[in-house]
Amino acid sequence: MKTIFKFLGMLIAAAILFGAGYLVSKKQKSNVPPPPTVNYFSGAGTKNASGLQQTEERNVVEVKQGQSIQEAVNNAKSGDLIRVYPGTYKETIYIDKDNIYLQGVVLEGEWPILEGEKKRNDAILYSGNNMVIENFKIMNYKGNGIMGQAGNNFIIRNNYIIDTGVYGIFPEFGTNGLISHNILSGIEDAAIYVGMCDNIDVLYNEVFKSVAGIEIENSRHALVEGNYVHDNTGGILAFITPGLPIKTCFDVIIRNNFIINNNLENFGEPGSIVASLPRGTGIIIMAADEVTIENNIITGNENAGIVMTDLNFIAHITKDPESEPNPDRIVILDNIMSNNGSNPIDELKAARIAYMVTAKGIDIVAVGGGTGSCIRDKSKYVTIGLDNYSQCQSPGTANVLSYMLEKPAPPRDTKTEDRGRLIYYGICSGCHSYNLRMIGPPTMTIQALYKDNPQGIADYIAKPVHKRTDFPEMPPQDYLSEEKRLEVAKYMLSIDK
Amino acid sequence: MKNYSSLIFFLAIVFLTACKKENTGTIKLAQHCPPGFELTADNKCLCRSLYHQYNSLNNAGVGGLQTGLPPMRDGFSPQQIDLGRYLFFDPVLSGNQKLSCASCHNPALGFSDGQARSTGFNGQLLNRAAPTLWNVAFLKSFFWDARASTLEEQMQGPLYAENEMNNTQEKLLSSLNAILGYRELFSQAFPKKNNNQIQINEVYTALAAFESSLISLNSRYDLYAHGYHEALKKNEIEGMNVFRSFVARCAECHTPPLFTNQQIAVLGTPEQEDLPFDAGAEKTFNDPSMRGGFKVPTLRNIAQTAPYMHSGKFASLQDVVTFYNSGRGHAVPENEKLSLHWHIWEPNLTQYEIERVVDFLNTLTDESFKPAAPQELPSGLQPVHLKKIIS
Numbered sequence: 071m072k073t074i075f076k077f078l079g080m081l082i083a084a085a086i087l088f089g090a091g092y093l094v095s096k097k098q099k100s101n102v103p104p105p106p107t108v109n110y111f112s113g114a115g116t117k118n119a120s121g122l123q124q125t126e127e128r129n130v131v132e133v134k135q136g137q138s139i140q141e142a143v144n145n146a147k148s149g150d151l152i153r154v155y156p157g158t159y160k161e162t163i164y165i166d167k168d169n170i171y172l173q174g175v176v177l178e179g180e181w182p183i184l185e186g187e188k189k190r191n192d193a194i195l196y197s198g199n200n201m202v203i204e205n206f207k208i209m210n211y212k213g214n215g216i217m218g219q220a221g222n223n224f225i226i227r228n229n230y231i232i233d234t235g236v237y238g239i240f241p242e243f244g245t246n247g248l249i250s251h252n253i254l255s256g257i258e259d260a261a262i263y264v265g266m267c268d269n270i271d272v273l274y275n276e277v278f279k280s281v282a283g284i285e286i287e288n289s290r291h292a293l294v295e296g297n298y299v300h301d302n303t304g305g306i307l308a309f310i311t312p313g314l315p316i317k318t319c320f321d322v323i324i325r326n327n328f329i330i331n332n333n334l335e336n337f338g339e340p341g342s343i344v345a346s347l348p349r350g351t352g353i354i355i356m357a358a359d360e361v362t363i364e365n366n367i368i369t370g371n372e373n374a375g376i377v378m379t380d381l382n383f384i385a386h387i388t389k390d391p392e393s394e395p396n397p398d399r400i401v402i403l404d405n406i407m408s409n410n411g412s413n414p415i416d417e418l419k420a421a422r423i424a425y426m427v428t429a430k431g432i433d434i435v436a437v438g439g440g441t442g443s444c445i446r447d448k449s450k451y452v453t454i455g456l457d458n459y460s461q462c463q464s465p466g467t468a469n470v471l472s473y474m475l476e477k478p479a480p481p482r483d484t485k486t487e488d489r490g491r492l493i494y495y496g497i498c499s500g501c502h503s504y505n506l507r508m509i510g511p512p513t514m515t516i517q518a519l520y521k522d523n524p525q526g527i528a529d530y531i532a533k534p535v536h537k538r539t540d541f542p543e544m545p546p547q548d549y550l551s552e553e554k555r556l557e558v559a560k561y562m563l564s565i566d567k
Numbered sequence: 568m569k570n571y572s573s574l575i576f577f578l579a580i581v582f583l584t585a586c587k588k589e590n591t592g593t594i595k596l597a598q599h600c601p602p603g604f605e606l607t608a609d610n611k612c613l614c615r616s617l618y619h620q621y622n623s624l625n626n627a628g629v630g631g632l633q634t635g636l637p638p639m640r641d642g643f644s645p646q647q648i649d650l651g652r653y654l655f656f657d658p659v660l661s662g663n664q665k666l667s668c669a670s671c672h673n674p675a676l677g678f679s680d681g682q683a684r685s686t687g688f689n690g691q692l693l694n695r696a697a698p699t700l701w702n703v704a705f706l707k708s709f710f711w712d713a714r715a716s717t718l719e720e721q722m723q724g725p726l727y728a729e730n731e732m733n734n735t736q737e738k739l740l741s742s743l744n745a746i747l748g749y750r751e752l753f754s755q756a757f758p759k760k761n762n763n764q765i766q767i768n769e770v771y772t773a774l775a776a777f778e779s780s781l782i783s784l785n786s787r788y789d790l791y792a793h794g795y796h797e798a799l800k801k802n803e804i805e806g807m808n809v810f811r812s813f814v815a816r817c818a819e820c821h822t823p824p825l826f827t828n829q830q831i832a833v834l835g836t837p838e839q840e841d842l843p844f845d846a847g848a849e850k851t852f853n854d855p856s857m858r859g860g861f862k863v864p865t866l867r868n869i870a871q872t873a874p875y876m877h878s879g880k881f882a883s884l885q886d887v888v889t890f891y892n893s894g895r896g897h898a899v900p901e902n903e904k905l906s907l908h909w910h911i912w913e914p915n916l917t918q919y920e921i922e923r924v925v926d927f928l929n930t931l932t933d934e935s936f937k938p939a940a941p942q943e944l945p946s947g948l949q950p951v952h953l954k955k956i957i958s
Binding site: 144162164166167191192195197212213214217218219220221235236237240242243244245266267268313314315316339340341342343386387388389390391480488489491492493494495496497499500501503504505506508549550551567 | 599602603604605606615616617619620622623624625627629630631632633634784785790791794795796797798804808809811812813814815818822828829830831832833852854856857860895906907908909911912915935936
């Protein structure tokens with residue numbers, strides 16, 4: 071139930087935020103929209119009645135045309151809100167810290183633009199947790215628009231990503247994220263690509279003129295809802311791609327989307343997986359399991375509305391004995407489908423003849439293996455290969471309002487009580503052993519010198535002075551924060567073997 | 568140069584044969600764990616690293632900067648690890664007592680051998696380069712073509728291959744059992760032994776224990792990853808950003824924290840001129856789609872282990888990065904149809920970017936836990952890997 075509130079709350083908050091912003095800027099021209107007042111992922115904040123979490127006060131840093139966003143990121147502390155004003159910024163931004171809120175300020179239709187000039191690699195790369203990235207216009211990068219490498223609890227919303235090369239928005243190895251209200255076009259692979267992630271909502275985005283609109287790949291618990299996916303080569307994909315280190319893709323809901331006229335000529339990079347997508351397919355499920363397709367409007371896709379396939383779909387790819395190749399337990403509920411399959415690829419044309427399909431177009435096709443799948447109202451559609459699909463008993467997915475976690479995925483840095491131990495064995499033990507002389511003196515000797523004085527050790531190791539002529543100098547450990555130095559000092563004094 | 572080094576090699580052999588003198592059981596095995604490990608109450612060594620502060624998605628041990636490690640082999644006793652160290656450096660393991668594991672996995676050369684193709688029994692050239700052994704404890708499969716799935720299975724390759732150490736199980740056991748010193752050490756390492764005879768599984772366990780103790784996770788890159796951003800210079804950070812960018816895509820396969828995602832990938836790297844095309848994982852999995860596929864190698868301590876690739880074809884890191892930049896399939900022989908990996912494309916990196924990537928690769932060096940080679944071997948033989956350092 072809580073999720074319902076959270077979800078509603080989010081919508082209301084978003085509406086208020088937008089509304090307020092517009093009103094303010096209409097009335098008083100020079101006023102800047104205020105910083106947001108709520109943040110849905112504040113780990114430390116207290117929950118109010120609606121299930122939202124209040125943001126702690128954020129320190130605000132402003133970046134204006136002519137200044138560098140990266141410099142602001144480098145100087146930022148955990149929790150800072152970096153507000154980027156309209157202007158053109160020619161940079162690659164990388165964020166290797168937690169809790170950074172990177173927000174464009176849109177003033178009277180003027181956006182902050184990240185400009186790649188077709189020579190910069192990615193616009194934004196982040197590896198930290200609890201990231202918010204919003205209100206940017208991103209153009210002409212060679213690689214990705216926004217890429218996450220293992221950050222949890224992210225929000226990527228209200229961005230405008232045009233012609234950025236390979237992927238528009240690509241979180242990888244992340245848990246608990248929201249990708250919403252972005253507009254993406256001209257991407258030569260997937261515009262929105264959720265790769266090897268868990269618990270992701272992809273909501274209310276517009277994706278068009280890209281090779282793939284939205285791709286959920288080797289990920290679990292993903293909700294793709296309310297998106298307008300049109301004029302791509304393929305609309306929405308749920309894929310297991312073989313050869314990746316995380317092997318499964320299941321529990322995906324594709325719901326309430328508009329999947330229209332995805333008939334664009336494929337312009338994928340030769341050799342890329344999507345380069346073998348046939349143009350004109352609304353939804354493609356490749357090897358993924360437990361995918362529910364419900365209440366979508368799927369029209370005008372010239373190859374087929376929905377295709378389920380096993381891994382043989384892609385030729386010239388290295389097989390992976392650890393990837394289960396079949397789409398299993400697919401659930402197709404009510405969808406509005408019309409005018410699909412009017413100009414299918416040759417294989418489907420042949421299949422039509424083989425199956426003696428007389429109707430004009432094909433709505434749904436299943437090829438290859440797979441078990442346990444069902445369709446609610448098969449007779450409504452023109453189908454091929456659904457003979458072993460049973461009639462769905464599923465009541466639908468109405469009870470799932472979001473796949474994001476109720477609480478933020480816990481920060482990875484959880485086991486701090488053990489940190490002294492990890493530092494001691496992970497680093498110091500290269501030179502110090504309990505009762506042996508190694509490169510440095512035995513820990514026993516050090517314990518005798520610094521009995522009850524961990525602070526003394528913490529200070530020494532930051533700037534060691536050379537004491538013993540029969541030992542080399544100890545290299546400074548000032549890369550460890552004051553806090554960590556004290557933790558390891560205490561641990562060093564506590565051990566007895 | 569060549570003549571000079573073979574002269575030294577010759578002298579070394581003469582020297583070695585001259586001073587073979589069996590060590591008679593004065594050695595006591597270590598009772599403490601090697602660096603990087605904590606000793607538990609039940610006498611096991613458990614690996615400790617700052618990376619243990621972090622989780623990883625599905626516990627796969629791949630991700631970004633602050634990502635946990637994959638499951639690993641640890642829990643060996645200090646004595647087993649130390650015994651493994653003696654065995655690893657001891658040429659008594661080979662048929663003619665002239666090669667040790669360290670001949671081809673030399674700690675001074677990043678646990679590789681500095682050669683494009685390793686030199687095996689009686690000076691024969693092998694077909695592939697020797698990979699590093701740093702961090703093998705974390706790997707799920709072994710050899711370039713992933714044909715072994717445990718360290719124990721792996722080592723039976725070199726031990727018994729005719730062109731490598733050319734031993735047999737019987738001969739190995741009988742030579743070890745004939746050495747009083749080893750019988751004594753094995754009973755220290757395996758105290759529950761019910762007879763005095765060394766068993767083959769004990770040999771494998773001890774070697775695996777030693778190999779699993781080779782941990783390298785304290786490079787300057789790691790300091791950066793743990794949050795000390797001053798650890799990398801500007802040019803190195805630039806290189807890291809190219810490395811993990813979606814243009815170069817190196818991190819998609821060489822994924823942190825180990826800089827391998829442990830998958831098979833077909834790159835189409837070139838072979839040595841005098842060798843036929845190496846089918847790689849095609850043979851292991853009996854699957855033509857894996858033709859020319861190799862396990863993604865770790866890049867930790869990569870600056871120490873030139874030349875590069877299964878073939879040892881590339882002499883420098885600069886050459887390697889240039890390979891990735893020269894276009895999909897450019898080195899594939901005309902008669903070969905390979906399922907090249909989708910991340911192999913034409914990134915069009917500038918020369919400047921190529922050099923920065925090399926700068927970054929050079930930050931992955933950490934040998935602070937490098938074990939010492941034993942001064943004396945229980946067999947009384949001299950360590951043979953030293954000849955490499957001299958030359």
